[in-house]
Amino acid sequence: MVEETVSAALTLKDIAREAGVSLATVDRVLHHRPGVRPDTVRRVQEIIARNAFQPHVAAAELARGRAxxxxxxxxxxxxxxxxxxxxxxxxxxxxxxxxxxxxxxxxxxxxxxxxxxxxxxxxxxxxxxxxxxxxxxxxxxxxxxxxxxxxxxxxxxxxxxxxxxxxxxxxIDNIAAGRTAGALVGRLVGQKSGKIGIIAGSQGLRDHAERIFGFNQVMASEFSHLDVLPLLEGRDDDDRSEQLISRLLGKHPDIIGLYNVGAGTQGVAKALTEAGREKQVVFIAHDLTAMTRRLLLQGALDAAISQNxxxxxxxxxxxxxxxxxxxxxxxxxxxxxxxxxxxxxxx
Amino acid sequence: MVEETVSAALTLKDIAREAGVSLATVDRVLHHRPGVRPDTVRRVQEIIARNAFQPHVAAAELARGRAxxxxxxxxxxxxxxxxxxxxxxxxxxxxxxxxxxxxxxxxxxxxxxxxxxxxxxxxxxxxxxxxxxxxxxxxxxxxxxxxxxxxxxxxxxxxxxxxxxxxxxxxIDNIAAGRTAGALVGRLVGQKSGKIGIIAGSQGLRDHAERIFGFNQVMASEFSHLDVLPLLEGRDDDDRSEQLISRLLGKHPDIIGLYNVGAGTQGVAKALTEAGREKQVVFIAHDLTAMTRRLLLQGALDAAISQNxxxxxxxxxxxxxxxxxxxxxxxxxxxxxxxxxxxxxxx
DNA sequence: GGTGTTTTGAGGTACGCAACTCATTTTGAG
DNA sequence: CTCAAAATGAGTTGCGTACCTCAAAACACC
Structure with missing residues (x-):
């Protein structure tokens, strides 16, 4: 019923005694210092292992004294x-x-x-x-x-x-994050068909590029009935993102999903609400901020993919x-x- | 450009010197021991606070010496x-x-x-x-x-x-977990209407009861077009859960969603696949195990709500x-x- | 057997704090 | 002013390890 998980409380002194050597030798073995015969090293290490000896971290820390x-x-x-x-x-x-x-x-x-x-x-x-x-x-x-x-x-x-x-x-693994975004967009739009917008900060950023890659992978292999529009580059800027998305929404009345790879989520959301289409468009973005939290609670943002x-x-x-x-x-x-x-x- | 985040390295001795008292008095103040005049306490505490003094945990741990x-x-x-x-x-x-x-x-x-x-x-x-x-x-x-x-x-x-x-x-907050499950079922079934099955270990378990509560809350308020069937009690058992779900699926050909509140996910999944309906039914369960991982990868399970x-x-x-x-x-x-x-x- | 080298032992110091004792000083009440 | 009580100082010990020195012992080699 009760399962003991070792309480040990052994010290270096105990190890030295059991091994029949001095503290100095144990210390030499423990810190791989030279000047110990190989078979002595082996003997001491074996005793350390058998007793599952662990140096007391607090004592080590204190003795080491290094900031x-x-x-x-x-x-x-x-x-x-x-x-x-x-x-x-x-x-x-x-x-x-x-x-x-x-x-x-x-x-x-x-x-x-x-x-x-x-x-x-x-x-x-x-x-x-x-x-x-x-x-x-x-x-x-x-x-x-x-x-x-x-x-x-x-x-x-x-x-x-x-x-x-x-x-x-x-x-995080950003390809997996992009795949997750793709799966969410694909699943949340339901049975509808239509266009999917995607906006990133820049394709030059490795994390953004990887997310885009993962996103496209999933869209192509599992949601090929959805039409992913060419990538927009919002440079992680709210104003620029808003403009780009406003134009995009104007041009494509049949957009049913949006994925923002980077920052600028506030701008994208503003474009969506000003077009009055925040309820019809599935919107996925990244990171939890005061802004994305508010958007999630309002329902303008459907999911945020985040790393803590x-x-x-x-x-x-x-x-x-x-x-x-x-x-x-x-x-x-x-x-x-x-x-x-x-x-x-x-x- | 470089912002220092205090390196301190003050010791109790430094605090004592700066406060113009002895080590013993600092110790008394620090550990709320009696025998120090109130204004001395205040003075010492102020100096501790001003210097953002933190006792060295390693030293304290070692000195305290308690396992x-x-x-x-x-x-x-x-x-x-x-x-x-x-x-x-x-x-x-x-x-x-x-x-x-x-x-x-x-x-x-x-x-x-x-x-x-x-x-x-x-x-x-x-x-x-x-x-x-x-x-x-x-x-x-x-x-x-x-x-x-x-x-x-x-x-x-x-x-x-x-x-x-x-x-x-x-x-975790199990009501919120149940709400999350509800939202996922509601969102993932898409525009379809139909019935939702729900099975728990027992309503007597507080965590299960709370999840059920949260789930029903969301279903009632946001997905009232979906018809949540009466709760089944699978007692966290695979076989029993399989039987119950098999019978449920047989009785309701229009089930489009399933929520398993507790364990027994393997049984539920088995019933689903044996009925050949794992692709048509949105299935949400709890916890990440070897089993739920496999089911997620196969697509039989749509999402697992878990705590790490x-x-x-x-x-x-x-x-x-x-x-x-x-x-x-x-x-x-x-x-x-x-x-x-x-x-x-x-x- | 003697030489030089390697290995080992014994011991010390320091790290910063907790916890304690005991002597001394200060304080306040009468 | 007196005296007891309260406050404080000064000091000690020990926690377990790291790191160091120096001497002694064991060993290898010729």
Missing amino acids: RRFAFVMPTGANPFMQQIEAYLREMSGWLAARRLSVELVNTDVFDPAVLAASLEALSGNYDGIAVVALDHPGVRAAINDLVDAGTKVVTLVSDVPSSRRHHYVG PGHEARAAVRVLLSLARNEPILSEQENIRIDILMRDNLP | RRFAFVMPTGANPFMQQIEAYLREMSGWLAARRLSVELVNTDVFDPAVLAASLEALSGNYDGIAVVALDHPGVRAAINDLVDAGTKVVTLVSDVPSSRRHHYVG PGHEARAAVRVLLSLARNEPILSEQENIRIDILMRDNLP
């Missing part, structure tokens, strides 16, 4: 999603301070590869770990690899550079910390989910 | 969702051991209020904290309150007893730990989301 410094390289500008991540990082300040960790925000133009690469180079050597919202570009890739070579732990955030040697990616910014902020910090300490990463915990948010499951 | 014992009271039986929570708890064993925490699993018949209450009483005094999948019943409520009065921290898990004085609830068992396991442990240490709880982190899982956003 870790991390930097988060985030885009300048008013992207609400990024601002939410930054806000959660600030909210963590107490948690961080209590662990003698510091996180510094570095805002830069992540869309200019040269600027981003230069920003990364400038950080080299000053931090134990760096999280970066990265553009996938050869210059950026090289900058990341340089950091890694210099011993800095690097995590890509939200947007990945898979070809680099970054240690980890914290973010708080989770991403915490996961990035935890991953950097685990990497810095050479501890294993709990992948299940750090895996970011693609959330489908509708009116009734808003957090 | 915390927690118990998780979980249902006996083969409920896959509960088994996943237990699996994640076991997976955390390394993490727990490194922090000198122990988590013991106690399996009991949580559906029998007397048995559950007795199990809880039996644990009294032996644990710093208890997480319990609780039945909402006066006897259970009393047992929880007794534990709380005895100084044990109590967290309800998955199923709440809001009328008790439990310290925290880790789980790994997140719940970790959140419960973290909340218990924070409560035991009298630390604040990061509500945003511990808040469990209602996940909508479809084929393309499966984790």
Whole structure:
């Protein structure tokens, strides 16, 4: 009925005694320091393993006494999603301070590869770990690899550079996110046939391009009766998006679905409501903001596909910390989910 | 460009020096020990606040030197969702051991209020904290309150007893989950009219009852053209559920939607496919298991509404730990989301 | 057997805080 | 002013680990 899950409470001293060696030797084995005969190493490791010995993290942390410094390289500008991540990082300040960790925000133009690469180079050597919202570009890739070579732990955030040697990616699979958007549009329009509009910030952004790819994949293979209109580029701007969508709605009275890949959702929604067609058109967008929340509650937006910014902020910090300490990463915990948010499951 | 987020590294000694008092007095203030004049308390607290001083958790943990014992009271039986929570708890064993925490699993018949209450009483005094999948019943409520009065921290898990004085609830809002299910059924059936079947484990279970309530709420207010059939009780059993649904499908050829509130999804799916109607009927169920994953990929299940068992396991442990240490709880982190899982956003 | 090298032991210090004791100073009431 | 009570200072100990030094022991090689 009661299942014990080990209470251990062994210390290094116990291990030393059981192995018949001194504390120093156990320490050498534990930290892979030289000067121990191979079979002694084996014997000690075996005892450590048999007893499932785990160093007391608090004691280790205290003894190590090192304050870790991390930097988060985030885009300048008013992207609400990024601002939410930054806000959660600030909210963590107490948690961080209590662990003698510091996180510094570095805002830069992540869309200019040269600027981003230069920003990364400038950080080299000053931090134990760096999280970066990265553009996938050869210059950026090289900058990341340089950091890694210099011993800095690097995590890509939200947007990945898979070809680099970054240690980890914290973010969603954007192709899957696009597929999810496609499936939602296709399913929610019901039995109707008609046209589907799609607007993105820019096709040059890797995450947008991937979402578009996933979206088109699903539309082509499963909803081929729906006619996906050519992509519009709203540059993540409300006004521009509104204009483009207004024109689109005017030109195509038979639009039954809209997918906004990036920001500018407020503009799209405004165009929809001003045309008086928010009830007839299925509208799917990304990210949970005050705006998209309101639109969901009003019914103007049918679903928001989102990644939890708080989770991403915490996961990035935890991953950097685990990497810095050479501890294993709990992948299940750090895996970011693609959330489908509708009116009734808003957090 | 670079925004510093405090690196502090202050210690108690620094606070004492700045306040012009001794370490002992700072310690008294920090731990609300008696014997300090009110205005001295105020002065010290002000200095602590001004410097945003945070005791080094590792040092505090080490000095306190207490191993915390927690118990998780979980249902006996083969409920896959509960088994996943237990699996994640076991997976955390390394993490727990490194922090000198122990988590013991106690399996009991949580559906029998007397048995559950007795199990809880039996644990009294032996644990710093208890997480319990609780039945909402006066006897259970009393047992929880007794534990709380005895100084044990109590967290309800998955199923709440809001009328008790439990310290925290880790789980989803089941009314909202039911509403979400209703909205999904209503939206996914499209323009069609017809009947909607609904099957639950038992109306006596609070979480099931709440989901049913939320579901009916949405169906009545927004999809009144759909005819919700009387509730079936499948007792979370595959075979029984299959029989009931088979009979239902036979009796109503115009069923266009099905909602399974509890377990037994495999049985429902089997009935659907054997009737050859899995493509015509919108089917919504709960929880992500190997089974529901397969059904989603096959298209037999249209969406699974789930709560992340790994997140719940970790959140419960973290909340218990924070409560035991009298630390604040990061509500945003511990808040469990209602996940909508479809084929393309499966984790 | 002697030499030099490698391996091991013994021990210390420091990390920052909790928790405690006991002596001393300050305060307030009478 | 006196005296007890309250407030405060000064100090100690221990938590478990990391990291370091130095000496002693074991070993390998010729």
